[in-house]
Amino acid sequence: MNQEEQVTVLGLWGSPFSKRVEMVLKLKGIPYEYNEEDVYGNKSPMLLKYNPIHKKDPVLVHNGRSIAESLVIVEYIEDTWKTSQTILPQDPYERAMARFWAKHVDEKVMVAMWKACWGPKSEREKETKEAYEGLKYLEKELGDRHFFGGETIGFVDIAADFIGYWLGIVQEASGVTIMTAEEFPNLQRRSKDFIGNDFIKEVLPPKQKIAALLKAQFGSVTSKLNVIKV
Missing domain, CATH: 1.20.1050.10 (Glutathione S-transferase Yfyf (Class Pi); Chain A, domain 2)
Structure with missing residues (x-):
């Protein structure tokens, strides 16, 4: 993955909200790095940096900029990567x-x-x-x-x-x-x-x-x- 296309998911292994983000990335064929977060224990400096308001998963970090909340992230992915697999209708x-x-x-x-x-x-x-x-x-x-x-x-x-x-x-x-x-x-x-x-x-x-x-x-x-x- 090129430096200008760095994609990282901060997530929780069993969370359906985190998995929404990974599902869409997989469906669209977008490579990404995954960081497991302990949202119930010691929150990582990365999570606190990229989601200081909610301090919870999931978070998508794209080129150093972060997006929180699973469905907001899904819409961002849809609007950013125009692939053959569309998630939202055009109408x-x-x-x-x-x-x-x-x-x-x-x-x-x-x-x-x-x-x-x-x-x-x-x-x-x-x-x-x-x-x-x-x-x-x-x-x-x-x-x-x-x-x-x-x-x-x-x-x-x-x-x-x-x-x-x-x-x-x-x-x-x-x-x-x-x-x-x-x-x-x-x-x-x-x-x-x-x-x-x-x-x-x-x-x-x-x-x-x-x-x-x-x-x-x-x-x-x-x-x-x-x-x-x-």
Whole structure:
């Protein structure tokens, strides 16, 4: 990689947010260096330098300039490297809708799913219903398309990487079931195609390692909460 094209990712091995950045770089064929960050322990001088406000991953450093927040980084990569693999639609309306659904994933679905599995016990049923409803909207939006991006992986697919890979591990580790193949056939089909992509597979962390980390940090709620059926 030329000096004028230095690309570095500051990330966390098990974070779906960090992996969004690596996924897009892989899909676009952009070489990069990777620095693992201990955001829960001693933060590196590099992380503090390039993300002094949030002090967390992911951070993209391109030619000495830094960009933080995963979806902001993904848009920067899309606008900077014009390759045959496009992530965002060119049509302004379709582009706006992709941003809308990505925000829906981050602010509605992911937050509710996490709280449903490991939030306060008094809130789990409410959060499970919210997660379920949020997933139903995504199920309808996806329809019979291979991906949210159509025939190829797009912006919303990258935003929904948690649903495509991490959610199954989280459900198994927590004992809480929200998304099933019977009720979400479109999302399940997309998840299989998503994690089956060769470039995506390159950056996915091992399932066993994520499951072990989740159980060590949160334990299983199975003994406290029956599997939820909505």
